[in-house]
Amino acid sequence: KNEVEQSPQNLTAQEGEFITINCSYSVGISALHWLQQHPGGGIVSLFMLSSGKKKHGRLIATINIQEKHSSLHITASHPRDSAVYICAVKPNTGNQFYFGTGTSLTVIP
Amino acid sequence: EPEVTQTPSHQVTQMGQEVILRCVPISNHLYFYWYRQILGQKVEFLVSFYNNEISEKSEIFDDQFSVERPDGSNFTLKIRSTKLEDSAMYFCASSEARSSVDTGELFFGEGSRLTVL
Numbered sequence: 001k002n003e004v005e006q007s008p009q010n011l012t013a014q015e016g017e018f019i020t021i022n023c024s025y026s027v028g029i030s031a032l033h034w035l036q037q038h039p040g041g042g043i044v045s046l047f048m049l050s051s052g053k054k055k056h057g058r059l060i061a062t063i064n065i066q067e068k069h070s071s072l073h074i075t076a077s078h079p080r081d082s083a084v085y086i087c088a089v090k091p092n093t094g095n096q097f098y099f100g101t102g103t104s105l106t107v108i109p
Numbered sequence: 110e111p112e113v114t115q116t117p118s119h120q121v122t123q124m125g126q127e128v129i130l131r132c133v134p135i136s137n138h139l140y141f142y143w144y145r146q147i148l149g150q151k152v153e154f155l156v157s158f159y160n161n162e163i164s165e166k167s168e169i170f171d172d173q174f175s176v177e178r179p180d181g182s183n184f185t186l187k188i189r190s191t192k193l194e195d196s197a198m199y200f201c202a203s204s205e206a207r208s209s210v211d212t213g214e215l216f217f218g219e220g221s222r223l224t225v226l
């Protein structure tokens with residue numbers, strides 16, 4: 001059974017801080033999604049990656065396939081970054097994604 | 110920008126009633142999914158649909174659930190006889206994956222909140 005663990009569960013930061021959210025998983029995967037869920041409930045895809053690193057604006061995602069670990073970094077954090085960040089992995093077999101429990105981020109002005 | 114749309118945004122129903130949640134996936138996507146999220150819990154996979162049939166389903170997706178693509182654009186989730194524990198946010202997603210071994214980014218709808226009384 002695939003387990004997806006995220007840390008921390010909750011994170012409060014001051015505006016401008018550099019933020020790191022971690023995701024670990026237990027099986028071989030073909031892809032990993034970082035998603036953002038706002039208080040209204042909607043889910044938005046931030047990144048999908050299977051190796052290396054991706055950058056989009058102030059967001060950077062890295063993945064280490066051998067160590068079964070990924071990180072999401074937010075540079076120069078802003079209150080509008082406040083949301084739940086979810087990691088989801090697609091195992092090598094099958095076509096579904098398994099989700100982590102999410103990291104709730106609050107950025108204080 | 111193309112998006113996945115879901116209706117209704119919120120539905121309240123009595124226990125035992127049938128509910129149909131509707132989704133319009135992105136038009137050139139081939140893989141469709143239903144996920145659910147019980148309040149305060151993580152998102153859980155229900156079912157994936159490809160080439161007009163169920164590709165995978167989870168243990169949650171029992172005989173009370175069914176999916177259908179009644180026409181070229183809609184993708185529906187039916188719950189035949191709702192239970193209290195079916196109360197959750199239901200998300201539809203579609204993917205640009207072109208086959209069962211392909212990996213495509215997921216695009217989610219805004220969700221349909223189901224409340225069973």
